[in-house]
Amino acid sequence: MAEARLAARGLVREYAPGTGVSGIDLEVGAGEIHALVGLNGAGKTTLMRLLLGMLRPSSGVATIDGHDVVTAPAVVWAGVGHLVDHPLAYSELTTRANVAVAARLQGLPRRQVDAAVDRVMAELDLGRYADGRAGTLSQGNRQRIGLAAALVHDPCAIVLDEPTNGLDPAGVILLRELLLRRGAAGAGILVSSHHLDEVARVADRITVVNRGRLVGELDPAGVDIERAFFALVHAAEERRTP
Numbered sequence: 001m002a003e004a005r006l007a008a009r010g011l012v013r014e015y016a017p018g019t020g021v022s023g024i025d026l027e028v029g030a031g032e033i034h035a036l037v038g039l040n041g042a043g044k045t046t047l048m049r050l051l052l053g054m055l056r057p058s059s060g061v062a063t064i065d066g067h068d069v070v071t072a073p074a075v076v077w078a079g080v081g082h083l084v085d086h087p088l089a090y091s092e093l094t095t096r097a098n099v100a101v102a103a104r105l106q107g108l109p110r111r112q113v114d115a116a117v118d119r120v121m122a123e124l125d126l127g128r129y130a131d132g133r134a135g136t137l138s139q140g141n142r143q144r145i146g147l148a149a150a151l152v153h154d155p156c157a158i159v160l161d162e163p164t165n166g167l168d169p170a171g172v173i174l175l176r177e178l179l180l181r182r183g184a185a186g187a188g189i190l191v192s193s194h195h196l197d198e199v200a201r202v203a204d205r206i207t208v209v210n211r212g213r214l215v216g217e218l219d220p221a222g223v224d225i226e227r228a229f230f231a232l233v234h235a236a237e238e239r240r241t242p
């Protein structure tokens with residue numbers, strides 16, 4: 001069987017008792033869009049940081065294409081794209097220069113950069129801001145730069161934490177189509193969101209995180225996804241009550 005693009009096995013990372021994540025087993029296969037949903041503070045960002053090697057687990061293993069993230073070689077990281085926390089954009093550089101720098105930092109050969117930058121800027125409708133300094137752009141357009149920077153090198157493992165943050169309805173649709181296109185092309189995509197209806201439109205699987213644990217899955221084709229979400233969360237809370 002093919003290696004999962006992203007996998008967590010028994011991942012634990014506690015900040016203080018009862019915080020962080022615990023006992024996480026998760027896989028994102030090639031061509032799969034896997035969404036994480038959960039209340040504020042549930043542990044989604046922590047899990048994504050562990051999967052990206054930004055945080056060391058207390059125990060357990062995170063892998064990308066079968067490589068432990070702690071020791072994965074550069075060639076593996078060249079196939080990873082992520083946007084976790086705030087989009088990183090150099091405010092004095094133009095939009096185009098920011099995305100080009102990201103492409104180079106992610107190992108794209110110099111001769112491929114211009115075409116890749118053009119392509120991803122078109123995907124995110126950033127063309128009209130290409131020569132504007134990032135520091136002068138709106139929050140939503142800076143988010144688009146962050147997404148373009150994460151995706152410019154055509155990664156096969158993608159991790160996006162609340163990628164619709166700040167996006168207008170047109171941006172949400174562009175992102176949706178982009179994710180579906182990348183998934184269909186074989187990328188494994190892990191995405192978190194608070195927008196259950198939007199998640200249901202793109203995700204193949206939806207996993208619910210509650211108090212640092214995975215507590216169940218939602219059917220993306222289900223009729224009342226909000227109700228199903230709260231049912232899982234409440235059931236998890238009741239199991240915790242002594």
Ligand SMILES: Nc1ncnc2c1ncn2[C@@H]1O[C@H](COP(=O)(O)OP(=O)(O)OP(=O)(O)O)[C@@H](O)[C@H]1O
Nearest residue numbers: 015016019020038039040041042043044045046047
């Ligand atoms: N650096 C840190 N130090 C201490 N506690 C932390 C730290 N980062 C996160 N936590 C705690 O770990 C838990 C999970 O936080 P995390 O940011 O992963 O949740 P989240 O699901 O991404 O939340 P949100 O939806 O609000 O973004 C919370 O209780 C949070 O307070």
